[in-house]
Amino acid sequence: xxxxxxxxxxxxxxxxxxxxxxxxxxxxxxxxxxxxxxxxxxxxxxxxxxxxxxxxxxxxxxxxxxxxxxxxxxxxxxxxxxxxxxxxxxxxxxxxxxxxxxxxxxxxxxxxxxxxxxxxxxxxxxxxxxxxxxxxxxxxxxxxxxxxxxxxxxxxxxxxxxxxxxxxxxxxxxxxxxxxxxxxxxxxxxxxxxxxxxxxxxxxxxxxxxxxxxxxxxxxxxxxxxxxxxxxxxxxxxxxxxxxxxxxxxxxxxxxxxxxxxxxxxxxxxxxxxxxxxxxxxxxxxxxxxxxxx
Numbered sequence: 001x002x003x004x005x006x007x008x009x010x011x012x013x014x015x016x017x018x019x020x021x022x023x024x025x026x027x028x029x030x031x032x033x034x035x036x037x038x039x040x041x042x043x044x045x046x047x048x049x050x051x052x053x054x055x056x057x058x059x060x061x062x063x064x065x066x067x068x069x070x071x072x073x074x075x076x077x078x079x080x081x082x083x084x085x086x087x088x089x090x091x092x093x094x095x096x097x098x099x100x101x102x103x104x105x106x107x108x109x110x111x112x113x114x115x116x117x118x119x120x121x122x123x124x125x126x127x128x129x130x131x132x133x134x135x136x137x138x139x140x141x142x143x144x145x146x147x148x149x150x151x152x153x154x155x156x157x158x159x160x161x162x163x164x165x166x167x168x169x170x171x172x173x174x175x176x177x178x179x180x181x182x183x184x185x186x187x188x189x190x191x192x193x194x195x196x197x198x199x200x201x202x203x204x205x206x207x208x209x210x211x212x213x214x215x216x217x218x219x220x221x222x223x224x225x226x227x228x229x230x231x232x233x234x235x236x237x238x239x240x241x242x243x244x245x246x247x248x249x250x251x252x253x254x255x256x257x258x259x260x261x262x263x264x265x266x267x268x269x270x271x272x273x274x275x276x277x278x279x280x281x282x283x284x285x286x287x288x289x290x291x292x293x294x
Contacts, residue, residue, distance in 0.1 A: 002040075003162070003183040003201035003202060004075075004102070004132060004161055004162070004183065005041045005075045005077055005101065005102055005134065005162060005183070005185075005201075006039075006040030006041035006074065006075050006202065007040060007196075007201060007202030007203075007216075007219055008038055008039050008040050008041065008202055008203065008205075008208065008212070008215065008216045008219060009039065009040070009041035009042065009043050009075075009077065009185065009202060009203065009204045009205065009208075010034050010039045010041070010042055010043065010204075010205055010206075010208035010209055010212060011043045011046045011047065011048040011049065011187075011204050011205060011206045011208070011209075011251075012027075012030065012031065012034065012042050012043060012044055012048065012049060012066075012209060013030070013048055013049060013050075013209055013252055013255050013256055013259065013266050014027065014044070014045065014049040014050050014051075014054060014062060015027050015030060015265045015266050015267045016267040016268050016269070016270060017267055017268075018267065018268065020268065020270060022054070022058045022061065022062065023265065023267055024061060024062070024065040025265075026265030026266070026267060027062055027065050027066055027069075027265065028065050028066065028068065028069035029069075029264075029265050030209075030259075030264060030265040030266070031066045031069045031070050031074075032069050032070065033264060033265075034074075034208065034209070034212050035070050035073050035074045037212040037213045038208075038212040038213045038215070038216030038217075039074060039208055039212045039216070040074050040075065041074050041075040041076070041077060041204075042066060042070065042074055042075070042076055042077070043077045043078075043079065043104055043164075043204050044059075044062055044063060044066060044076060044077070044078050044079060044100075045059045045062065045063075045078055045079035045080070045104075046079040046104055046136070046204075047138070047141065047206075047250075047251070047252070048206045048209070048251050048252050048255060049079060049252070050252050050269060050270055050273065051079050051081070053270040053271075053273075054270075056090075056091060056094065059078070059079075059080075059091065059094070059095070060094050060095070060097070060098040061098075063076060063078050063095055063098035063099055063100050064098045064099055067098070067099035067100075075101040075102065076099065076100050076101050076102075077100065077101065077102040077103065077104050077134055077204075078091075078095035078098070078100035078102070078103055078104065079103075079104040079106070079136075080092045080095055080103050080104065080105060080125075081104065081105050081106030081107075081108070081109075081136060082108070083108045083109050083110050083111055084108070085108070085121050085124055085125070088105065088108075088121075088125055089124060089125055089128035089129075092105075092125055092128050092129040092131065093128060093129055095129075095131070096129050096130060096131050100131060101131070101132075102131050102132045102133065102134055102161075102162075103125070103129065103131050103132070103133050103134065104133075104134050104136050104164065104204075105122060105125050105133050105134070105135055105136060106136040106138060106141075106142060107121075107136070107137065107138075107139070107142040107144040107145075107146055108121060108142070108144070109141065109142040109143060109144070110143065112142075112143045112144050113144060115147055115149070115150045118144060118146065118150060119150050119153060119154060122135060122154055122157075122160065123154070123157060123160075126157050126159035126160050127159070129159075131159075132159055132160075132161040132162070133159055133160045133161065133162070134161070134162035134163065134164055134183075134185070134204075135151070135154065135160060135162070135163050135164070136163075136164045136166070136187070137151075137163060137164065137165055137166060137167045137187075138164075138166035138167070138187065139166075139167060140166070140168075141166075145167065146163075146167075148172045148175050148176050151163065151176045151180070151182065152176060152179060152180060155176075155179075155180035155181065155182050160182070161182065161183060162182060162183040162184070162185060162201065163176070163182050163183070163184050163185065164185045164187040164204045165184055165185065165186060165187050165188075165191075165195065166187035166188055168188065170191070170194070170195070173195060173198075173200075174198055174199075177198065177199045177200070183201035184199070184200045184201055185200065185201050185202055185203055185204045186200060186202070186203040186204070186205075187203075187204050188245070189203070189205050189206065189207045189215075189237075189241045189244075189245055190238070190241055190242075190245075191203075192205065192215065192218060192219075192234065193218050193219075193222065193230055193231065193234040196219055196222060197222065197227075202219060203215070203219075206244065206245060206251040206252075206255055207237070207240065207241050207244050207245065207251075207255070209255045209258075209259060209266075210240075210244070210255060210258045210259060210262065210264075210288060211237065211240065211288070211291065211292075214233065214236075214237055214291065214292070215237065217233050218230050218233045218234050218237070221233060236291060236294060237291060239287050239290075239291075240284070240287045240288060240291055243283065243284055243287050244258070244284065247280075249276060249280070250273060252269055252273060253269055253273055253274070253275065253276050254276060254280070254284060256268070256269055256275070256276075257275065257276035257280060257281040257284055258281065258284040258285060258288060260281065261281050261282070261284065261285040261288075262285070262288070
């Protein structure tokens with residue numbers, strides 16, 4: 001069965017104009033491009049979408065614009081996570097009104113709640129809306145791990161259906177997969193195939209902003225039973241994945257640099273992020289050209 005949100009989800013950048021304004025036309029063009037080239041879901045206002053720098057109104061406008069651009073050809077999962085439970089619930093309701101299909105809810109950052117408080121937070125958000133939730137476990141950014149035992153308990157809530165896993169704990173992911181029906185999505189591109197091979201639902205990928213068709217081909221090959229080809233395709237993407245995700249710059253910065261070099265919408269990043277230098281952009285473009293030419 002195809003997971004509720006699809007298999008091949010892109011953690012889409014949020015395009016901004018040269019003046020720093022939200023570029024809704026660019027967002028629509030990028031969304032249409034991504035869906036036309038292999039993405040069956042788009043995650044908006046996540047980490048790659050620079051969500052801490054966008055207003056509530058901008059988040060809603062982005063959802064509505066992308067919904068108009070892709071219609072029912074892809075799912076839209078809206079990032080609504082904040083450090084404040086009340087604010088997160090408000091964003092969840094606004095995302096539902098704007099046309100989202102689901103919600104990405106990160107552990108509240110900075111306050112570092114204990115696990116019982118974290119569980120209560122997620123349950124309150126799930127109770128505040130009719131949309132299904134994808135929980136986002138990224139302790140390197142939030143300071144709080146969503147422990148496997150917490151996920152096991154949360155899996156009994158009918159509104160909590162999926163996990164975006166950036167925990168880098170592959171054993172924990174398999175434990176939760178084995179004991180729940182939660183749809184597990186790789187949130188780190190180097191794990192896309194590995195997690196899928198042990199029962200994961202697919203990926204939520206930053207790198208899909210620039211190679212959506214290639215990353216989809218990895219899962220398509222695996223589904224077709226050609227596991228050797230799937231492995232080769234994943235391995236071929238590794239240099240670009242490393243350059244975008246592990247070169248010392250945030251993925252939003254590197255993805256936007258490469259999108260600009262490819263003449264696709266993305267635009268500038270908002271402060272406190274700073275754009276990649278021309279040499280970094282040139283290096284990313286060279287890796288991209290090498291990947292698509294082989």
